[in-house]
Amino acid sequence: MKRVITVTVINQSGVLNRVTGLLMKRQFNIESITVGHTEQPGISKMTFIVHVEDENKIEQLVKQLSKQIDVIKVNDITDKSIVIRELALIKIVAPPNLRMEINSIVEPFRGSIIDMGKNVVTYQIVGNPEKIDAFIELIQPYGIKELTRTGVTAFVRDAQVKPTAQLSILQ
Amino acid sequence: MMNAQVPVKSRESAPEEAKQEIKKQQNGAALFIESLKKQNVEIIFGYPGGAVLPLYDALYKDPIKHILARHEQGAIHAAEGYARVSGKAGVVIATSGPGATNLVTGITDAMMDSLPLVVFTGQVATTVVGTDAFQEADIVGITQPITKHNYQVKNINDIPRIVKEAFHIASTGRKGPVLVDIPKDIANTIFESEVDDNAPIDLPGYQPTLHPNFLQIQKAVKAIGEAKQPLILAGAGILAADASVELTEFAEKHNIPVTNTLLGLGSINGEHELFLGMAGMHGTFTSNMAISNCDLLINIGARFDDRLTGDLSKFAQKAKIIHIDIDPAEIGKNVPTDIPIVADAKEALKALLKQEIETPDTLLWHEYLAECLAEFPLWYDAKEPDTVYPQQAVELINRITNGEAIVTTDVGQHQMWTAQYYKFKTDHNWVTSGGLGTMGFGFPAAIGAQFAKPDQRVISIVGDAGFQMTSQELALLKEFNLPVKIVILNNSCLGMVRQWQETFYEERYSSSLMPVQPDFVKLAEAYGVKGYRINTIHEAEDILTEALLSDEPVLIDCRVKQLEVVNPMVAPGKGLDEMIGVKKG
Numbered sequence: 180m181k182r183v184i185t186v187t188v189i190n191q192s193g194v195l196n197r198v199t200g201l202l203m204k205r206q207f208n209i210e211s212i213t214v215g216h217t218e219q220p221g222i223s224k225m226t227f228i229v230h231v232e233d234e235n236k237i238e239q240l241v242k243q244l245s246k247q248i249d250v251i252k253v254n255d256i257t258d259k260s261i262v263i264r265e266l267a268l269i270k271i272v273a274p275p276n277l278r279m280e281i282n283s284i285v286e287p288f289r290g291s292i293i294d295m296g297k298n299v300v301t302y303q304i305v306g307n308p309e310k311i312d313a314f315i316e317l318i319q320p321y322g323i324k325e326l327t328r329t330g331v332t333a334f335v336r337d338a339q340v341k342p343t344a345q346l347s348i349l350q
Numbered sequence: 351m352m353n354a355q356v357p358v359k360s361r362e363s364a365p366e367e368a369k370q371e372i373k374k375q376q377n378g379a380a381l382f383i384e385s386l387k388k389q390n391v392e393i394i395f396g397y398p399g400g401a402v403l404p405l406y407d408a409l410y411k412d413p414i415k416h417i418l419a420r421h422e423q424g425a426i427h428a429a430e431g432y433a434r435v436s437g438k439a440g441v442v443i444a445t446s447g448p449g450a451t452n453l454v455t456g457i458t459d460a461m462m463d464s465l466p467l468v469v470f471t472g473q474v475a476t477t478v479v480g481t482d483a484f485q486e487a488d489i490v491g492i493t494q495p496i497t498k499h500n501y502q503v504k505n506i507n508d509i510p511r512i513v514k515e516a517f518h519i520a521s522t523g524r525k526g527p528v529l530v531d532i533p534k535d536i537a538n539t540i541f542e543s544e545v546d547d548n549a550p551i552d553l554p555g556y557q558p559t560l561h562p563n564f565l566q567i568q569k570a571v572k573a574i575g576e577a578k579q580p581l582i583l584a585g586a587g588i589l590a591a592d593a594s595v596e597l598t599e600f601a602e603k604h605n606i607p608v609t610n611t612l613l614g615l616g617s618i619n620g621e622h623e624l625f626l627g628m629a630g631m632h633g634t635f636t637s638n639m640a641i642s643n644c645d646l647l648i649n650i651g652a653r654f655d656d657r658l659t660g661d662l663s664k665f666a667q668k669a670k671i672i673h674i675d676i677d678p679a680e681i682g683k684n685v686p687t688d689i690p691i692v693a694d695a696k697e698a699l700k701a702l703l704k705q706e707i708e709t710p711d712t713l714l715w716h717e718y719l720a721e722c723l724a725e726f727p728l729w730y731d732a733k734e735p736d737t738v739y740p741q742q743a744v745e746l747i748n749r750i751t752n753g754e755a756i757v758t759t760d761v762g763q764h765q766m767w768t769a770q771y772y773k774f775k776t777d778h779n780w781v782t783s784g785g786l787g788t789m790g791f792g793f794p795a796a797i798g799a800q801f802a803k804p805d806q807r808v809i810s811i812v813g814d815a816g817f818q819m820t821s822q823e824l825a826l827l828k829e830f831n832l833p834v835k836i837v838i839l840n841n842s843c844l845g846m847v848r849q850w851q852e853t854f855y856e857e858r859y860s861s862s863l864m865p866v867q868p869d870f871v872k873l874a875e876a877y878g879v880k881g882y883r884i885n886t887i888h889e890a891e892d893i894l895t896e897a898l899l900s901d902e903p904v905l906i907d908c909r910v911k912q913l914e915v916v917n918p919m920v921a922p923g924k925g926l927d928e929m930i931g932v933k934k935g
Binding site for chain 1: 490495498499502519553555556679683
């Protein structure tokens with residue numbers, strides 16, 4: 180199963196290496212990882228998505244990460260109500276005659292054009308990973324020249340209400 | 351914290367102004383040595399080289415004792431032995447590159463067995479770090495997964511803080527090795543600004559839990575009150591927490607039998623009537639049956655290592671499990687736990703001792719265990735009348751030293767026989783490489799142990815193969831006249847490898863026999879150490895008595911039965927209740 184883990188760390192050289200090294204040693208498979216500064220100086224936050232077989236393994240992962248001296252806090256936020264975002268840059272073959280058509284696909288995803296060439300257009304899409312997956316699937320037939328994704332970053336929502344199926348569309 | 355080290359000013363004679371004058375002229379190396387003194391370091395095991403020349407120059411005039419090993423691996427195993435028996439952090443210095451990489455085995459060994467070490471390595475100058483300079487190795491990268499924490503000093507002002515933190519991290523919580531990498535130019539930099547030495551340690555990510563949660567203790571009390579077949583499994587956590595008195599009191603108070611892990615030996619007197627012997631792969635039949643049949647297993651400071659548990663799906667299936675450990679990550683890692691208690695073993699036992707527990711009648715359980723002990727004791731068959739059987743040798747050593755010596759071993763058959771037949775009377779006397787299983791550990795560890803306890807008898811029981819991995823340290827016995835006693839249980843082979851080949855590979859002894867061995871007596875004599883040889887059982891007692899009771903360093907080449915195997919055994923992948931090599935006594 181997929182788990183979303185956030186790790187608050189002291190921003191010291193080598194700390195990313197410590198965390199990923201530990202995941203490697205304990206044989207965890209990282210799907211994505213993002214790191215960046217937080218509101219507190221000297222403190223960074225990592226968000227990663229890992230695949231694990233069972234609850235026990237994830238408990239072990241959280242405990243092992245917590246043991247690292249540079250790690251201040253580890254949270255498995257998968258089962259909480261969370262905001263989760265990823266950014267993707269997608270370069271698409273879009274000759275002028277097809278552009279309108281492609282734009283009509285991009286529009287509902289609230290993507291934006293950030294670069295344009297003679298025959299290619301680069302779009303930026305922001306959202307949860309499923310939304311980006313859906314966009315990629317729709318746009319694939321037009322020919323993706325290049326694609327890059329940042330990996331997700333996530334937050335626990337202020338109000339911890341379990342999202343209803345309807346609300347989850349709004350994410 | 352138990353090992354909190356109070357900084358002590360050692361030079362009190364210099365007036366305040368003069369002191370500051372001295373400080374202004376200090377380089378990083380001198381500042382480093384001063385920081386070590388604040389941690390009350392009395393002994394360093396090390397080996398110099400280019401990148402640590404400034405550190406060694408600063409040591410030259412200093413009263414801290416430095417022991418020059420003959421190989422970095424010898425130095426770090428000595429520091430481990432020192433740490434194991436003294437409870438204090440062992441300190442090691444090695445140079446950059448090969449000096450540092452030669453420490454890797456010892457660091458891993460200390461990590462696996464939770465021994466407090468602070469390891470200082472030299473590094474090439476910061477100006478050339480990352481350029482593959484002469485004797486450069488990325489030791490911080492290399493040791494990251496095998497240390498509790500590691501540092502590279504990037505600024506001279508950080509030296510006092512990093513040294514302080516390193517000792518704190520190494521010797522608190524679940525103890526372990528910490529490495530500090532010091533680039534040469536930083537050691538050479540003249541230190542100018544003042545440093546606040548009394549700044550408290552600020553490690554927001556490191557707050558070990560020492561005191562048990564009261565609710566969890568209540569749950570444990572209830573479980574103990576209901577158990578008809580309780581058992582205590584005591585591990586090295588008891589020794590690290592210095593809780594052997596509390597353990598014994600707790601076991602006696604509630605009349606609960608005790609078994610040990612390999613590393614936990616000595617946490618209760620080996621002759622205690624509640625003690626069942628070691629558990630696990632080569633544990634006693636009784637201990638393993640006790641684990642298999644108990645209805646409550648109280649694990650205190652053991653990590654359910656695979657050599658202890660055997661097949662996990664068959665481990666303690668009838669038992670409710672209480673697991674007391676200072677490291678939360680150990681709880682539930684291998685064995686699902688019913689009542690987890692994160693705490694220092696001593697604190698947890700103290701909390702349990704405060705509780706009044708009405709325990710049910712466990713007479714039947716004790717009768718069953720007594721029957722197991724009587725019917726299936728440890729055994730060996732000394733068929734050949736003249737041959738020394740290794741078990742006999744260990745029994746003799748136990749008798750001659752009355753179970754009171756510090757004993758160190760490597761890994762393998764001799765280690766298991768020592769664990770089975772040496773009955774440790776007290777704690778902190780057993781020094782062995784458990785988790786990593788390092789050959790060549792025992793002898794240098796004995797050197798470190800002897801430095802820590804100069805007045806105690808230290809015996810290193812080693813195999814002929816393992817001894818040859820670090821035998822160069824014989825030079826230290828002569829140099830410091832250390833009365834370490836080396837007993838080589840010499841079977842001219844890699845005993846445990848051979849045993850497995852005999853049992854699981856149809857006696858194909860691939861690269862495990864050593865037909866050519868040095869003359870160990872002459873080897874000892876070459877280093878100026880007295881050597882003895884034992885060929886038959888008839889002379890064993892006299893020679894061992896003379897050699898072990900002497901005040902000098904000695905080496906005893908004890909020729910033992912080559913094809914002897916360690917019994918009984920839980921074959922790999924089997925459950926504890928499926929022991930082979932069990933015999934009716």
